[in-house]
Amino acid sequence: MTIIKLVQIMTTDFGVYIHIPFCKQKCFYCDFPSFAGREKYIDEYLKSLHRELELAAKKIGAGDQLVPCTIYIGGGTPSHLTVSQLERLLEGIHDHIQVKTVTEFTIEVNPCSVDEEKLRLMRDKGINRISMGVQSFDDGCLKRIGRLHTGDMAAERVKLAREAGFTNISLDLMYGLPGQTLDMLQASLDTAAELGVQHISLYGLQLEEGTVLAKQQAMEKLRLPSEEDTEAMYDYLVDFLPAHGFQRYEISNYALPGFASRHNSLYWQDVPYIGLGSGAHSYWQGNRYENPVDIGDYIQAIAEDKFLHIVEETVSDKDHMEEFCFLGLRMTQGIDKEQFRLRFNKDINEVFGDGIKEMMTKGLLQEKDGALSLTPMGMKYGNMVFGAFIID
Ligand code: SF4
Numbered sequence: 001m002t003i004i005k006l007v008q009i010m011t012t013d014f015g016v017y018i019h020i021p022f023c024k025q026k027c028f029y030c031d032f033p034s035f036a037g038r039e040k041y042i043d044e045y046l047k048s049l050h051r052e053l054e055l056a057a058k059k060i061g062a063g064d065q066l067v068p069c070t071i072y073i074g075g076g077t078p079s080h081l082t083v084s085q086l087e088r089l090l091e092g093i094h095d096h097i098q099v100k101t102v103t104e105f106t107i108e109v110n111p112c113s114v115d116e117e118k119l120r121l122m123r124d125k126g127i128n129r130i131s132m133g134v135q136s137f138d139d140g141c142l143k144r145i146g147r148l149h150t151g152d153m154a155a156e157r158v159k160l161a162r163e164a165g166f167t168n169i170s171l172d173l174m175y176g177l178p179g180q181t182l183d184m185l186q187a188s189l190d191t192a193a194e195l196g197v198q199h200i201s202l203y204g205l206q207l208e209e210g211t212v213l214a215k216q217q218a219m220e221k222l223r224l225p226s227e228e229d230t231e232a233m234y235d236y237l238v239d240f241l242p243a244h245g246f247q248r249y250e251i252s253n254y255a256l257p258g259f260a261s262r263h264n265s266l267y268w269q270d271v272p273y274i275g276l277g278s279g280a281h282s283y284w285q286g287n288r289y290e291n292p293v294d295i296g297d298y299i300q301a302i303a304e305d306k307f308l309h310i311v312e313e314t315v316s317d318k319d320h321m322e323e324f325c326f327l328g329l330r331m332t333q334g335i336d337k338e339q340f341r342l343r344f345n346k347d348i349n350e351v352f353g354d355g356i357k358e359m360m361t362k363g364l365l366q367e368k369d370g371a372l373s374l375t376p377m378g379m380k381y382g383n384m385v386f387g388a389f390i391i392d
Pocket residue numbers: 022023025026027030031032034075076077110133
């Protein structure tokens with residue numbers, strides 16, 4: 001496996017995440033903080049976001065503007081906003097963020113709500129990366145997980161994004177879906193590769209509590225692929241993507257050279273970020289914060305001028321060391337042992353020596369160029385390795 005070195009992080013770097021919690025319909029697997037049928041709150045929500053951006057810029061910005069290295073508008077479904085709502089959102093961002101120095105500006109879109117006009121607006125306002133939730137190009141699979149678009153529609157929207165000038169397009173796909181066969185996954189991967197996108201995220205289905213799929217499972221109405229079939233899908237995709245030029249740089253993420261997501265890489269490299277909007281998380285000066293998930297509670301908190309207001313936790317050294325390792329292990333470049341020493345003033349072997357030895361003996365962990373990383377086998381059974389990086 002090729003080890004991809006991610007972008008060099010400067011000590012002053014941070015990312016900004018902006019959450020749009022609205023969706024047309026809740027997908028059957030989704031437990032993200034997103035809601036369907038709350039469109040009447042969108043205008044008020046956007047005003048609160050604008051105010052939160054202003055508060056953030058005043059408190060931690062330079063010259064009343066935030067100067068991050070990346071911006072990521074996620075959700076929910078940002079493309080569910082109308083053109084005029086999207087325009088207001090993007091203008092608010094330009095009011096309080098210095099967009100011209102941002103290296104990567106991503107927006108998540110759904111094939112069923114993105115169109116040419118929205119794409120052109122996004123491009124005009126400085127967005128340079130599109131992340132499209134597709135999940136599968138198979139119409140049966142899409143229907144069974146509650147997606148509102150077809151495979152053809154998704155393919156057509158990718159082409160539309162390219163015509164609008166986007167040269168950095170990422171697709172989210174899933175495997176292990178209800179009724180999905182290896183053939184169906186193969187066909188979806190073929191389509192994704194033919195579409196000429198630059199980045200693919202591939203997630204195995206997880207049955208999260210409270211979702212429609214979890215309820216179907218409880219009622220024994222869910223037809224999932226067998227463990228062997230799901231494993232065969234995993235084995236296929238980890239070979240297919242590199243063979244088509246997509247280098248794996250994180251457990252679930254593959255990119256053409258130079259197209260690894262800079263924003264998501266910040267999370268995995270223990271870099272600070274500011275999250276704006278309902279349910280958004282921030283990691284700032286060693287503390288973690290979380291905005292209220294409920295849209296009404298969020299609007300109320302912002303009306304009271306609260307910014308970074310709910311301190312979830314001050315990260316202890318123990319938690320920080322564990323998390324530094326979990327995140328590092330997710331990336332193919334692994335945990336930089338020297339970075340660990342500089343951050344915690346300890347050699348990583350002093351803290352996790354026994355576990356490291358055991359995982360190496362099992363062939364799940366390797367050391368290369370001063371970094372500890374998962375072997376291909378370790379990538380498959382990551383949870384076993386993560387368990388070795390927990391301090392009792
Ligand atoms: S569109 Fe995305 S955020 Fe919305 S329900 Fe579906 S998976 Fe969840």
